Amino acid sequence: MTLLELDDVSVTYRIAAGEVPAVRGVSLSLDSGAALGVAGESGSGKSTLAMALLRLLPRDARVGGRILLDGEDVLTMKWGRLRAVRWAEASIVFQGAQHGLNAVRRIGDQIAEPILVHGLAKPDEAAKRVAELLEQVGLPAWRARSYPHELSGGQRQRVMIAMALACSPKLIIADEPTTALDVMVQAQVLTLIKDLVAEHGISLIMISHDLSVLADVCDRLAVMYAGRLVEHGPSLEVFHDARHPYSKALAAAFPTVGDPVSRLAPKGLGGDPPDPMHLPAGCPFHPRCPVALEECSTLDVELWPAGDRRAAACVHVRSKEEAS
Amino acid sequence: MTETTETRTADPVATVSSTLLEARDLHVEFTSRGRRARAVDGVNLSLGAGEIVALVGESGCGKTTLARTLLGLERPTSGEVRYGGQPLKYGSKALKAYRRQVQLVLQDPTGSLNPRQTVYEAVAEGPRIHRMPDEAEVVNSALARAGLRPPERFLLRYPHELSGGQRQRVVIAGALALNPKVLVADEPVASLDASVRGEILALMLKLRDDLGLSALVVTHDLGLAWNIADRVAVMYLGRIVESGPVEQVLTAPRHPYTQALLSVLPESPERVVLTGEPPDPTRIPGGCRFHARCQILASGKAAEAGVDARCRGELLDILPASALSQAACHYADATG
Ligand SMILES: Nc1ncnc2c1ncn2[C@@H]1O[C@H](COP(=O)(O)OP(=O)(O)OP(=O)(O)O)[C@@H](O)[C@H]1O
Ligand SMILES: Nc1ncnc2c1ncn2[C@@H]1O[C@H](COP(=O)(O)OP(=O)(O)OP(=O)(O)O)[C@@H](O)[C@H]1O
Ligand code: SF4
Ligand code: SF4
Ligand SMILES: [Mg+2]
Ligand SMILES: [Mg+2]
Secondary structure: OEEEEEEEEEEEEEEOOEEEEEEEEEEEEEEOOOEEEEEOOOOOOHHHHHHHHOOOOOOOEEEEEEEEEOOEEHHHOOHHHHHHHHHHOEEEEOOOHHHHOOOOOOHHHHHHHHHHHOOOOOHHHHHHHHHHHHHHOOOOHHHHHOOHHHOOHHHHHHHHHHHHHOOOOOEEEEEOOOOOOOHHHHHHHHHHHHHHHHHHOOEEEEEOOOHHHHHHHOOEEEEEEOOEEEEEEEHHHHHHOOOOHHHHHHHHHOOOOOOHHHOOOOOOOOOOOOOHHHOOOOOOOHHHOOOOOHHHHOOOOOOEEOOOOOEEOOHHHHHHHHHO | OOHHHHHHHHOOOOOOOOEEEEEEEEEEEEEEOOEEEEEEEEEEEEEEOOOEEEEEOOOOOOHHHHHHHHOOOOOOOEEEEEEOOEEOOOOHHHHHHHHHHEEEEOOOHHHHOOOOOOHHHHHHHHHHHOOOOOHHHHHHHHHHHOOOOOHHHOOOOOHHHOOHHHHHHHHHHHHHOOOOOEEEEEOOOOOOOHHHHHHHHHHHHHHHHHHOOEEEEEEOOHHHHHHHOOEEEEEEOOEEEEEEEHHHHHHOOOOHHHHHHHHOOOOOOOOOOOOOOOOOOOOOOOOOOOOOOOHHHHOOHHHHOOOHHHHHHOOOOOOOOOOOOEEOOHHHHHHO
């Protein structure tokens, strides 16, 4: 069953200097219980897209297209309904939010807040629910009395996940949940997220620039470049056999330890990330693309089919499909 | 103790070719809230000329403290830092001369650049302090070596007009301007994008090949070590618990902690996710300092090999600064 459907979603920020088209016509869908990874370099529009899903963008952002959550259009929803949806249907773990925990409030009180606000429990029951949630994310119940500074980075990230789970949502959107955590703590948090998806049937959208992390947790991957999807498909296929040259570069950026090909041979992608206010014509990746053709600087690229349940926005994919 | 360990201890540095920078039995302690934190608790480490060594380990294990001590920014509680065969002198003049040879590159390029300084000013700062002649020429050539070409295009830009990768290159150019022999880089790519990361790492390799630059790279990213380092040293709670050539340590790790670190990388077959609170340098356990979290001890394998009592009760020797593969583990010693 489809839980979430995006149809031609676009987001444009209006700033003094003009318009910033941060997300440009993204369409995708997510089945209930499924996990989707969204990858792309800094500035490609990942967080903007995530926030658009729950209408959390600042006022100067204009959103277009349709966002259907369980069949309801988020963009036209009334405020009251939207507030309910934000915790009970879908909740978001913001990028870097573990630094945003209130420093002078005990974490138990912070986790209890959405439960109380939405009237899901009376104050005396809320403590029990908090204990349950802490246990679910692998923290002892007594941690409810701790202040944020008494927790490590990984523990704070678990608290953020507990808050997101507080109202038993169907969908969790996790924006870079493990970036800046060290490998062991990252593994702890990823294992936790995987278990939540598997055991509680929660759907997940996870954002990261590390394809290997996404491929590990998610069933499907979507890669963004300059506000557009440039590739999507089953995780392992996209990770190991990317069709779009940009996805290939992202996949190669994190080497597999033990792979002789990457030993003493770091792989990077030359050139600069595109400026959304001055996007190149044609395929927006062409100034950095190692396999660009002459037509790439003028051609309008779109997502072409690239095999079973796969698509990629590259002229090489189109030619291959046409040939076969 | 086995015989091999004894011979290794007897001749600690014999196998590291032309050691440039060295830590000898280094201890660095902090006192916080009346408790002693042994952040670096007995480290031998050497960096050869033209060598790239990666120092890996989880958050809080003492990597940054060790790096800062090697740079003379922190005074050791005991033990010593040696450069070019001489113990480091801490007088301000001696330190100034030392920092021309050994330069620090920090994790966050945005934090280490002054937003109101142009690229030129940022890179010229070091040469000015050291009163180097031909400042403009020095700056231009450092920018070019850091891959910002042509340098004129960047000289008058401010940090906010650069991409993250370009900012990190400016920081590296600032270090290169002094023609150092050694770079100590603390998480040099952690704040950078996936696509930019490879570029910066390739630059470090190129600087080694072209200029013979040595580097100590501090990171918790094992893929980075695989990408650029010749040797790797794995640190746990203030000590190096395993070290050796990258191929050996990262494909056939002998210390259970290294094994666990490698096992949690995406795509590895069997994961050992260590639980428990992060290790605390104010309470370093007796016996093997890893024993409370060790999967080999917990699974009974150490008992099978008859070393479990030693795991809990017998301290391990500090590893010497050898270039050969070595691990500080009773089980690894017993099982070969
Ligand atoms: N409030 C805002 N006003 C104007 N422009 C914005 C705003 N927020 C983001 N942008 C711009 O929109 C684009 C997309 O930003 P977004 O934060 O979605 O990227 P991202 O893919 O999440 O990047 P990162 O990996 O760095 O988190 C960028 O060019 C950014 O500068
Ligand atoms: N100035 C200080 N005073 C007291 N304790 C300190 C000080 N500096 C570091 N420590 C402690 O020493 C230990 C080692 O810290 P260090 O910063 O060296 O770790 P690290 O390995 O670099 O960690 P990370 O990967 O998180 O950067 C930590 O427990 C830290 O809290
Ligand atoms: S369309 Fe052309 S420029 Fe774009 S990714 Fe494909 S080959 Fe490269
Ligand atoms: S000495 Fe024992 S406890 Fe320590 S790492 Fe080796 S097996 Fe584990
Ligand atoms: Mg973001
Ligand atoms: Mg550090």
